Amino acid sequence: MTHNQLDVDVLKNAAHLAKSLSDGNRLRILLLISQEKKSVSAIVQELNLSQPLVSHHLKELKHSLLVTVQREGPFVYYQLSDSRSLDMVHALSELATDLLSAKKNF
Amino acid sequence: MTHNQLDVDVLKNAAHLAKSLSDGNRLRILLLISQEKKSVSAIVQELNLSQPLVSHHLKELKHSLLVTVQREGPFVYYQLSDSRSLDMVHALSELATDLLSAKKNF
DNA sequence: TGTTCATATAAATTTCCATTTATGTGCTGA
DNA sequence: TCAGCACATAAATGGAAATTTATATGAACA
16 A cells, blocks of 8 residues: 555656656757757757747756756856766657557558 | 668557556556456556546557456456566566666666 | 857747547457 | 447636736846
8 A cells, every 4th residue: 555655646746747757849859969969049040940849848858857957157048957868769769659650560 | 762661660569569658547447457368447456546647548458458358347457468578578677777777877 | 248159938829639428349148 | 229338529617827018126237
C-alpha cells in the first residue's frame, strides 16, 4: 500500500517531466542548447519563434529542472542541465518514428 | 532547410508521444499491462479508477500506438505494444527523481 | 540620467485535456 | 428475445497550456 503510493508519486514526477517534453518547440529548444549554452535572443533567431514564446518555454523548462540559467551582462544563457535529457529526446523520436512506421506496414 | 523541416516533424511526433506519457494515470496503466495483457475491468479494479476514465486513457494510448487491443468474448484486453515504452517510463522516473534530488542538495 | 537593448511578465484568447455523469453498444446466457 | 455484464462514447465542466499582444524590468552606455 505505502510502497504502491510511493510509485504513484514517482510516476507523477515522471509524468510532469514528460509534460515538459510534450511540446515540439520545447524539444527544438532542448536540442539547440544541448551542445552549448545559448542566449534567449539566439534561440529566438535560430528557431524563428517570438521572444515571449521562447521565454515562456524556457521558464517551463527551468521549472522542470531540464535547463540551467546563467546571466552574463545583458544576456541570459540557458543550457541543458543533464545530458540524459538529450538521450530522452532521441529515444522519444526513435520510438515515435518506429511506432508510426510499424503502423504503416500493417 | 528541408532537412531541418524533417527534424521538426520528427520532433512533433516525439512531442506527441511524450504527451501520451504525461499523465500519471496513463503511466500507471502502462506499467500494469507491461507484463501481461489486462482487461479494462481488471485495470479499473487494480488502479481504482472509474471505468470511463480508464477507457478514455486507453483510447489515448491506443491512438499513440503504445498499446494493442484484443477482444476475447465480452472482454477487451490491452497490452503494451513495444517493450521500449516500459524502458521509457523507467527512464523518465529515474531522471525526474534525480533532477529533483539534485535540486534539494543545493 | 535617460535611452537602448535583452529579457521577463501580464493579460487576453483559443485550444486542449482530465474527469464525471449519463447513456449507448456489443456480447452472452437464460 | 431479453436481461445483464463489459466496454465505449457523448455531453458537460473545470482547469491548464500555447500563443499573441502589450508592457514592465534590468543592464549597459552615451
